[in-house]
Amino acid sequence: ARAPRLVVQLSPTPLLPHRAVELFYLQHGHRANAFSVAFDPDLERFVSGRGVVAHATCRFLRTRIVFYDPLCAEEDLAALIDEFLTSARGHHVGFWKASQQTVAVVAERGFRIVGYGVxxxxxxxxxxxxxxxxxxxxxxxxxxxxxxxxxxxxxxxxxxxxxxxxxxxxxxxxxxxxxxxxxxxxxxxxxxxxxxxxxxxxxxxxxxxxxxxxxxxxxxxxxxxxxxxxxxxxxxxxxxxxxxxxxxxxxxxxxxxxxxxxxxxxxxxxESPLALRRWEACAGASGCAPASGLQARGVQWSAALEALFRLLHERGGWLYNTAGISRWKRKWRA
The missing domain is CATH 3.40.630.30 (Gcn5-related N-acetyltransferase (GNAT))
Structure with a gap:
């Protein structure tokens, strides 16, 4: 599972960044949004010997938002996130549409969390x-x-x-x-x-x-x-x-x-956008880790974002049809 890391380190000539990203994608790009992490032209990328983190920077607010899950081996996830957080010192950092594994890592580092979708x-x-x-x-x-x-x-x-x-x-x-x-x-x-x-x-x-x-x-x-x-x-x-x-x-x-x-x-x-409530996430109904694992780490939930997500899901159909998308995706659950 560490093939990309070894390739990056042992290549006789330095790999171009885009080639290193593609190698991590081919090795670890099993999630739904892996292609966007690797190739979306609107995202920036932090690349190390452990993997790839896709993010966007708002310089005016000194904020960096990580999009989706990093491309890396499971055993390298925590170290890769730590490397990214070190590189982002002086910025506010958030994570958007993260899986159970990524949520567990960032929760241990003091991030507040909120359920997003199933x-x-x-x-x-x-x-x-x-x-x-x-x-x-x-x-x-x-x-x-x-x-x-x-x-x-x-x-x-x-x-x-x-x-x-x-x-x-x-x-x-x-x-x-x-x-x-x-x-x-x-x-x-x-x-x-x-x-x-x-x-x-x-x-x-x-x-x-x-x-x-x-x-x-x-x-x-x-x-x-x-x-x-x-x-x-x-x-x-x-x-x-x-x-x-x-x-x-x-x-x-x-x-x-x-x-x-x-x-x-x-x-x-x-994901079913903005359709997940805290009790569902705590029951393990989605990519969020079950409550027993998260609460044991002293995880804090963001009540403000929960309220905003609920409002957008219930009344924001004129802006983005989250309820309709959620209904359609529920049809696929046998």
Whole structure:
């Protein structure tokens, strides 16, 4: 599990930072947001012999926010976080969308915590049988009966007509959003995709109905010790006039990647945003560690952030549809 660390230290010539980051990603990039940690152009990176920490700096507030989980071996996590905190002296530091392991480490270092969301991950191919999967199955069947077909998006020239079709689809999707009159993206929170190309370590899939593009999705590759072990659904867009397309893209897109690599994978859907309350986190319902482990370390919870997250989840649908996203992701819990 220490292969990247040895490669970085023993290479006869110094590795370029981006190559070192890619090595850690291929070795330890098994989480849903690992691709963003390694390659998101809006994030800065702290790179050491132990791993990679993705973060963003607000110089005006002298604050650094760490995004997602570091790319490193599990036994190096605490030491890597300590290295980053040392490098960030003089700044306020926060951690955003951290897993159980990272929460436990930063809690021991005095950070207040708050529940954010419930992780969702399912085996591929996705089993749609059973009463628990009824809602998801209905959505998939609805899209299939409407004649929607999902295919991989091949590497295409920037001038290919497919990119214009996807841009038109994006416009139709945005028109159905709450802020359609003033659409915008939030840097570092909203994933940015390369325009007119399929990024390395990702698979794009496209949905068509009667020849017309009605959806697309991006599946980020996830790796364990240099081997593809899963995909993460990082983005999906669909025509609001055709039902079930998002679910069909996720189900069949993941299956296409698994078939192409001839190996079982898992599909990570990410968190249900702002949907987790403290009692659920304490019960071990999410990526947060159970209360017995956290309270034993004298963990303090942030009541102010809890109240803000609850307010945004219950009344902030006009800004970001956290409740709708949470309902959709709950359909994947068999």
């Amino acid at each position: 992780d969702h991950e399912v085996p591929v191919p996705v089993a749609l049988s059973g009463s628990a999967m009824r809602g998801l199955r209905r959505q998939v069947d609805k899209a299939r009966k409407a004649g929607v077909a999902v295919t991989p998006l091949p590497a295409a020239e920037a001038t290919s007509p497919i990119w214009r079709e996807l841009e038109d689809l994006d416009a139709r999707w945005l028109s159905s959003r709450a802020l359609a009159t003033r659409p915008f993206s939030i840097r570092r929170v909203t994933r940015r995709y390369a325009r007119r190309r399929v990024e390395p370590h990702t698979t794009r899939v496209c949905a068509r109905r009667r020849g017309r593009v009605v959806g697309w999705a991006c599946l980020d590759h996830r790796y364990c010790e240099g081997v593809l072990c899963g995909v993460g659904l990082s983005g999906v867009r669909w025509d609001p006039e055709v039902g079930g397309v998002a679910s069909l893209l996720a189900v069949e897109g993941a299956a296409l990647v698994a078939a192409a690599h001839r190996r079982p994978l898992t599909l990570a859907l990410g």
